[in-house]
Amino acid sequence: MAVLVVGGAGYIGSHAALTLQRRGYEVIIYDNLCTGHKELAAGFELIVGDIADSAKLTKALNRCDAVMHFAAHAYVGESVQNPRKYFQNNVTAAIALLNSVMDSRVRKFIFSSTAAVYGNPARSPITEDSPRQPVNPYGATKLAFENALEAYSRAYGLRFVTFRYFNAAGADEGGTIGENHHPETHLIPIILQAIQGKRAALEIFGADYPTADGTCIRDYIHVNDLADAHVLGLEYLGKAESAAMNLGTGQGYSVHEVVSAVEHVTGHKVPTHIGQRRAGDPAELVADPTLAEKLLQWKAKRSLEQIITSAWNWTQKTGT
Ligand code: UDP
Numbered sequence: 230m231a232v233l234v235v236g237g238a239g240y241i242g243s244h245a246a247l248t249l250q251r252r253g254y255e256v257i258i259y260d261n262l263c264t265g266h267k268e269l270a271a272g273f274e275l276i277v278g279d280i281a282d283s284a285k286l287t288k289a290l291n292r293c294d295a296v297m298h299f300a301a302h303a304y305v306g307e308s309v310q311n312p313r314k315y316f317q318n319n320v321t322a323a324i325a326l327l328n329s330v331m332d333s334r335v336r337k338f339i340f341s342s343t344a345a346v347y348g349n350p351a352r353s354p355i356t357e358d359s360p361r362q363p364v365n366p367y368g369a370t371k372l373a374f375e376n377a378l379e380a381y382s383r384a385y386g387l388r389f390v391t392f393r394y395f396n397a398a399g400a401d402e403g404g405t406i407g408e409n410h411h412p413e414t415h416l417i418p419i420i421l422q423a424i425q426g427k428r429a430a431l432e433i434f435g436a437d438y439p440t441a442d443g444t445c446i447r448d449y450i451h452v453n454d455l456a457d458a459h460v461l462g463l464e465y466l467g468k469a470e471s472a473a474m475n476l477g478t479g480q481g482y483s484v485h486e487v488v489s490a491v492e493h494v495t496g497h498k499v500p501t502h503i504g505q506r507r508a509g510d511p512a513e514l515v516a517d518p519t520l521a522e523k524l525l526q527w528k529a530k531r532s533l534e535q536i537i538t539s540a541w542n543w544t545q546k547t548g549t
Contacts, residue, residue: 236300238265248456295337308367319370354517395448395477399536400543407543424497435506444484448477451531477516
């Protein structure tokens with residue numbers, strides 16, 4: 230089976246592409262390289278193109294049986310400052326991609342969504358039937374695409390799996406690909422920059438949350454656990470109906486706990502200082518991953534320690 234991995238030169242897409250390749254799938258990466266990195270697509274056929282370029286996409290789709298869509302802008306803060314950019318790419322251009330798929334013979338589609346569609350959930354751990362009420366434009370764009378998939382599925386027989394990721398982190402254990410965002414906003418890579426002296430300290434965004442130690446709790450999931458779920462999602466689409474599933478571990482860690490885990494794994498003290506809360510950060514976001522477990526027989530296998538070890542190896546190797 231041939232899979233078009235759209236956004237496959239990005240962080241999560243490149244890990245999915247590598248996992249697919251290791252499992253014997255034929256993979257074509259399609260990426261406009263606006264935030265992706267050519268190096269992350271090394272060893273793959275790479276088509277450099279935009280998701281709104283239907284002529285280019287049609288040619289690629291003719292050679293594929295399924296699509297995984299990772300191509301999106303994903304900075305919450307930027308989406309607040311520049312929603313136009315987010316709605317343009319994550320909705321308008323993404324719908325153009327979906328229409329190109331519908332004009333092809335491909336009917337299997339896997340979509341990268343986010344826990345941000347839940348906004349500030351009333352209950353944690355979060356189940357898929359929690360109300361989807363995003364509190365920032367990034368989450369709103371992902372929800373808009375989820376809605377389109379549901380409508381297209383009902384009307385046109387498209388089969389989709391929507392995966393709502395919690396906090397993706399870590400790097401492939403082989404050491405050839407990993408996380409490399411510019412600018413970097415995510416907790417674990419920022420902590421690793423701080424211990425390397427690439428930034429003065431980690432600013433902890435608020436220590437007055439209603440959690441045990443006052444810092445925010447998140448569900449950190451290894452990027453290769455996400456990648457494994459994508460392969461299972463593809464197999465699932467061969468035999469079952471469309472579904473939306475959370476991808477998380479079900480276990481939350483506070484910012485302080487992540488800092489301690491990094492100190493334990495690396496042997497370096499993390500310089501920190503307490504800053505203001507970051508706008509739009511809920512106190513706790515933890516997945517209930519039971520549905521993915523039930524439908525895909527999938528469970529996150531890698532621990533927080535393994536996440537940090539793999540990210541640290543990648544950082545040291547590449548200097549990112
Ligand atoms: N965080 C922090 N300092 C930073 C970056 C992140 O304290 O420099 C906290 C943030 O408030 C959140 C957690 O770390 O509670 C994870 O943030 P990240 O941006 O990695 O992911 P998000 O949860 O926003 O998707």
